[in-house]
Amino acid sequence: METEIILVDKNVKKEETYSQAVEILRNEGLVAFPTETVYGLGADATNPQAVEKIFEAKGRPADNPLIVHVDSKESALDWVQNVPEKALQCMDAFWPGALTLIMKSKPDAFAANVTAGLSTVGIRVPNHPVALNLLRRVKLPIAAPSANTSGKPSPTRAEHVYHDMEGVIPLILDGGATAIGIESTVLDMTCEPPVILRPGNITKEDLEQVIGTVRLSSDIQGNAPKSPGMKYMHYAPEAPVYLIENNQALVEKAIEHVQKDGKKVAVLSTAEFPLADYYFRLSAETLYDSLRKCDRTDVDLILATVSPAPKRNVAMMNRLEKAADHKWFS
Numbered sequence: 001m002e003t004e005i006i007l008v009d010k011n012v013k014k015e016e017t018y019s020q021a022v023e024i025l026r027n028e029g030l031v032a033f034p035t036e037t038v039y040g041l042g043a044d045a046t047n048p049q050a051v052e053k054i055f056e057a058k059g060r061p062a063d064n065p066l067i068v069h070v071d072s073k074e075s076a077l078d079w080v081q082n083v084p085e086k087a088l089q090c091m092d093a094f095w096p097g098a099l100t101l102i103m104k105s106k107p108d109a110f111a112a113n114v115t116a117g118l119s120t121v122g123i124r125v126p127n128h129p130v131a132l133n134l135l136r137r138v139k140l141p142i143a144a145p146s147a148n149t150s151g152k153p154s155p156t157r158a159e160h161v162y163h164d165m166e167g168v169i170p171l172i173l174d175g176g177a178t179a180i181g182i183e184s185t186v187l188d189m190t191c192e193p194p195v196i197l198r199p200g201n202i203t204k205e206d207l208e209q210v211i212g213t214v215r216l217s218s219d220i221q222g223n224a225p226k227s228p229g230m231k232y233m234h235y236a237p238e239a240p241v242y243l244i245e246n247n248q249a250l251v252e253k254a255i256e257h258v259q260k261d262g263k264k265v266a267v268l269s270t271a272e273f274p275l276a277d278y279y280f281r282l283s284a285e286t287l288y289d290s291l292r293k294c295d296r297t298d299v300d301l302i303l304a305t306v307s308p309a310p311k312r313n314v315a316m317m318n319r320l321e322k323a324a325d326h327k328w329f330s
């Protein structure tokens with residue numbers, strides 16, 4: 001299969017491009033599109049054959065449910081039932097935006113493989129003009145996980161999608177680099193108080209200003225993984241990633257130690273380390289891009305420096321810890 005990558009915004013053939021994308025989605029095909037968080041790999045969420053193609057393209061385990069994207073709160077309400085007042089408040093406050101709400105879905109609303117057989121579904125309205133234009137035109141709920149091969153860093157640029165999906169999907173809508181760079185906050189509205197299953201750019205504090213107490217799933221003891229995807233290895237580049245305290249002397253010693261064995265080291269940090277073979281700037285917006293850039297080098301080991309995390313960085317630290325599989329350099 002030939003994979004087309006089309007720049008959408010400044011394209012004179014913009015309408016033609018959207019029509020092409022709509023046509024593919026309505027005929028059980030996959031289209032990758034930008035959102036404000038990461039690029040999504042979209043399929044018609046009501047069609048099990050279409051959804052199956054997402055799992056095949058990504059190599060994604062079938063017990064990991066997908067997030068459904070719609071164009072508005074009104075569209076979302078067509079697909080869910082027993083919606084709590086707090087969920088409506090979140091929709092009004094944060095949609096369109098990087099917040100996925102887990103709610104009870106209407107019976108037989110979605111293909112069973114979207115929800116991994118659960119009675120609940122994760123829905124969001126993305127805050128990106130290309131995603132919204134596409135959703136408005138296609139008039140279908142679109143299941144879309146991040147458009148990467150399962151286990152790899154999520155794509156924040158169309159080139160990342162192309163790297164993973166070339167020859168596998170027919171069309172990538174290119175909307176440039178995504179603004180936020182990490183996946184949406186996932187908030188479970190089926191319990192009280194609501195629980196954050198995956199931290200994101202919309203923080204616990206942001207949510208609490210609107211709906212009061214919210215719990216973090218990582219704070220709940222003996223908690224079975226309620227967000228099934230969270231148990232899998234994620235976001236990992238090819239070379240092993242190690243966390244290290246953001247202390248200049250310590251990091252420099254570590255670099256020298258690795259290089260002494262004839263190995264190449266990359267440092268991901270907020271401050272530059274000229275001693276390292278490669279240096280990439282660390283921020284939520286650039287994390288996945290930096291991890292993918294490491295894959296294009298001959299690096300043997302990646303050091304990621306960790307500073308006491310300001311609240312906005314909780315989500316980035318969560319992804320970095322997963323990329324490192326929680327290993328610390330010692």
Ligand code: TXA
Nearest residue numbers: 037040065066067120121122145146183184227228229
């Ligand atoms: O920012 C995002 O959310 C991106 C963009 C493309 O919108 N999408 C994304 O989707 O990250 P995905 O499929 O890679 O992440 C889905 C996450 C998983 O952690 C999954 O376990 C959780 O959402 N999830 C989905 N449905 C769920 C449900 N019914 N109950 C609990 N967790 C659910």
Ligand code: MG
Nearest residue numbers: 145146154183
């Ligand atoms: Mg993902």
